[in-house]
Amino acid sequence: MTDRSASKPALVVDDLHKSFGALKASNGITLDVRAGEIHAVIGPNGAGKSTLISQICGEIRPDKGNVLIGGDSMNAEPAHQRARLGLGRSFQITQLCGEFTALENVVLSLMSRSGRLFDLWRNPRKNREYVDAAMEWLGRVGLEAQRNALASEMAHGERRQLEMAVALARNPKVLLLDEPMAGMGPEESAKMTALLNSLKGRYAVLLVEHDMEAVFALADRISVLVYGKVVFTGPASQARTDPTVRAAYLGEEAC
Ligand SMILES: Nc1ncnc2c1ncn2[C@@H]1O[C@H](COP(=O)(O)OP(=O)(O)OP(=O)(O)O)[C@@H](O)[C@H]1O
Numbered sequence: 001m002t003d004r005s006a007s008k009p010a011l012v013v014d015d016l017h018k019s020f021g022a023l024k025a026s027n028g029i030t031l032d033v034r035a036g037e038i039h040a041v042i043g044p045n046g047a048g049k050s051t052l053i054s055q056i057c058g059e060i061r062p063d064k065g066n067v068l069i070g071g072d073s074m075n076a077e078p079a080h081q082r083a084r085l086g087l088g089r090s091f092q093i094t095q096l097c098g099e100f101t102a103l104e105n106v107v108l109s110l111m112s113r114s115g116r117l118f119d120l121w122r123n124p125r126k127n128r129e130y131v132d133a134a135m136e137w138l139g140r141v142g143l144e145a146q147r148n149a150l151a152s153e154m155a156h157g158e159r160r161q162l163e164m165a166v167a168l169a170r171n172p173k174v175l176l177l178d179e180p181m182a183g184m185g186p187e188e189s190a191k192m193t194a195l196l197n198s199l200k201g202r203y204a205v206l207l208v209e210h211d212m213e214a215v216f217a218l219a220d221r222i223s224v225l226v227y228g229k230v231v232f233t234g235p236a237s238q239a240r241t242d243p244t245v246r247a248a249y250l251g252e253e254a255c
């Protein structure tokens with residue numbers, strides 16, 4: 001068995017600062033995600049979770065601090081280059097092509113990863129290699145049977161599963177999951193939790209999620225963000241009982 005604690009972090013966030021006017025949305029955030037680890041970031045509304053993700057992705061520039069992937073600083077890299085260097089993301093609001101089928105969405109993702117988007121003018125389904133690979137990803141997220149369904153006509157939970165297939169098809173090293181359970185009922189949440197559980201150990205995952213049941217079922221470590229500051233980082237089992245966490249966020253939910 002590999003000793004994960006000894007491995008170099010796949011993602012490092014080092015002293016990140018970001019203000020919007022007088023509001024410090026990130027106030028010196030430092031955390032890391034190790035290879036194969038699910039590290040959940042939780043915190044109350046407005047704590048700065050989305051702002052953190054946007055800075056990791058390169059959509060928002062920090063005022064100060066650094067984001068490193070595999071030990072390399074990303075500060076000078078635009079968002080598309082970070083994606084190319086191994087940063088995958090599933091969005092809080094779905095980003096699929098609604099007029100394309102589930103299969104076509106994954107094929108397009110594979111094409112964009114291989115830099116062959118110039119093939120777009122052709123019918124993407126003609127390309128056997130992409131179609132076979134896309135089918136495999138659809139199988140991994142449990143959507144084989146829905147391959148010909150239009151993304152816009154799929155149920156919310158299925159669209160989120162498809163989004164995961166689209167993100168995974170790009171072969172990310174680090175996966176940022178921004179509220180993957182948002183808008184899901186208990187059944188869909190349980191399905192997504194099972195899917196994320198099946199990915200455990202293969203990717204470095206930073207998970208932002210309000211669904212505490214899912215967080216405690218999945219996370220190896222939890223960081224708690226309050227007013228743009230990390231007030232706790234540690235194993236999920238400690239987060240449940242830590243007095244700072246309980247006072248800041250979990251309250252009676254953790255009981
Ligand atoms: N572009 C912006 N301009 C001004 N203020 C912003 C901007 N983006 C975020 N904020 C503010 O920064 C703070 C952190 O917001 P953020 O969306 O990162 O929090 P969050 O933890 O993701 O919240 P939620 O759980 O509700 O999604 C909030 O007070 C928010 O109003």
